[in-house]
Amino acid sequence: MSFFKVETRNVSLYYGNTAALKNISLGVPENKVVAIIGPSGCGKSTYLRLFNRMNDMIDDVRVEGEVLLNGKNIYADGVRVEEVRKRVGMVFQKPNPFPKSIFENVAYGLRINGVTNKRYIEETVERALRQAALWDEVKDNLKKSALALSGGQQQRLCIARALAVEPSVVLMDEPSSALDPISNAKIEELIWELKKKYTILIVTHNMQQAARVSDWTAFFYLGELIEYAETKDLFTNPRNEKTQNYITGRFG
């Protein structure tokens, strides 16, 4: 068994012959937010996508080591990737709602799980939209197309869509980098709230954001995990010189 909600043990990932992640061991305790920071191309997003096996979509990718979700290796034989993804929600950099109504976007996860109880679906949609702090803005327009929402609203809709199926872990890949400061602040507030129920991994380019929202921070550089520490320690007292240089803006 694992002490952590999700964990990677000696994970390396190769695109063809090039290693994009090198021997990474890292654990995330339940109901904590872990921020992953590092310069572009350091493997942050690739690392995040290990946990819902989105890297599988790319041809020629090979993963070594173990990725544990609730203590079970999700890369083991016989694990259905769809089942993993139903338990690990993901929010992407660019808001990507389906070109359907607001309601149908949030209900989608239930529909593919074969849920047909109308009342239950309605309740779940409302709960998810409330959790994503979007309910008050859209409750009268649930039939409206999701594409008519603003960028920030679309992103919160995508969060609601991920939350509707009650995943154990939520992955966020630079969730507010495409948004204006006010939407950004809303998303960060939201992450604070969500932490009570979910375990969250967030990739971000914005170090203030990492400092604000996360409990733990991991610094990646060239596919390696350089430093992993409690956020306040990492930002005030980094142990590694590279971390120091990155957070003080000397490269990256």
Add this chain to the structure above:
Amino acid sequence: MEHYKLQALRQRLYDILFQVLALVGLLMAVLVLLWLLVTVFEDGIGRLNRQFLTSFPSRRAEEAGILAGLVGSLAVVLLTILIAVPIGIGSAIYLEEYGKKNWFSRFIEINIANLAGVPSIVYGLLGLGLFVRWMQLDRSLLAGALTLSLLIMPVVIISAREALRAVPAGIREASFAMGATRWQTIWHHLLPISFPSILTGIILAVSRAIGETAPLITIGALTFVTFLPDSLHSAFTILPIQIFNWISRPQAAFHENAAAGIIVLLVITLLLNATAIYLRNRFSR
């Protein structure tokens, strides 16, 4: 300073010159089409009446009608759609969504692109050998539809692939990340989103199929048919063959019939295109 003014003047001149050239090109295309339409309408409009639409061909030009060709064309095209569209879209889905990208898929891709450029008469010969002779379908409606299906399949596949490829990557990712299977992603998102473009491709292909003559002559569609097809194995004729037949007669009265037939064919093609545009606008909201 002078130099720049001159330069600007020259640029302006080129701009105007190019505009004129483009306009001439457009006018030439439109005028030729217009001339064709005017002559056809002049010759044919007098023959276009209820009797013409509901009669079988005849030795006497004034008693001859387009019924067999009209029904034959519609039947062949309908069958062609039923055969080519599911197979074509299925192939596109496989190539785009399931198949791995390797030398074999590239080989198939190149072949499909080439097939789209093969002269239609070659498809006729293939249909003659494969469907008429080997499968012993004879000169039937089914053999004709299968031949035309082969003919338009590459176009359907290529346009459906393009349409699938044009779906934003974010939609695919979002669906997979929710735990949807490949098939659910295709059925719930990719097909509905790409449907308008796929439809456009299909209609263009069908418009081509309805005007094709050579392959059906090759497989032996009849030229003088005085009955309606009543099964997949019936002999049949199509509008273009009927038109071709009338035009090759010496009597001027038959030429009027041909012109009237052309009008009918044009109207059908226009209707098809109009339907396509209507459906596309409706579904792409």
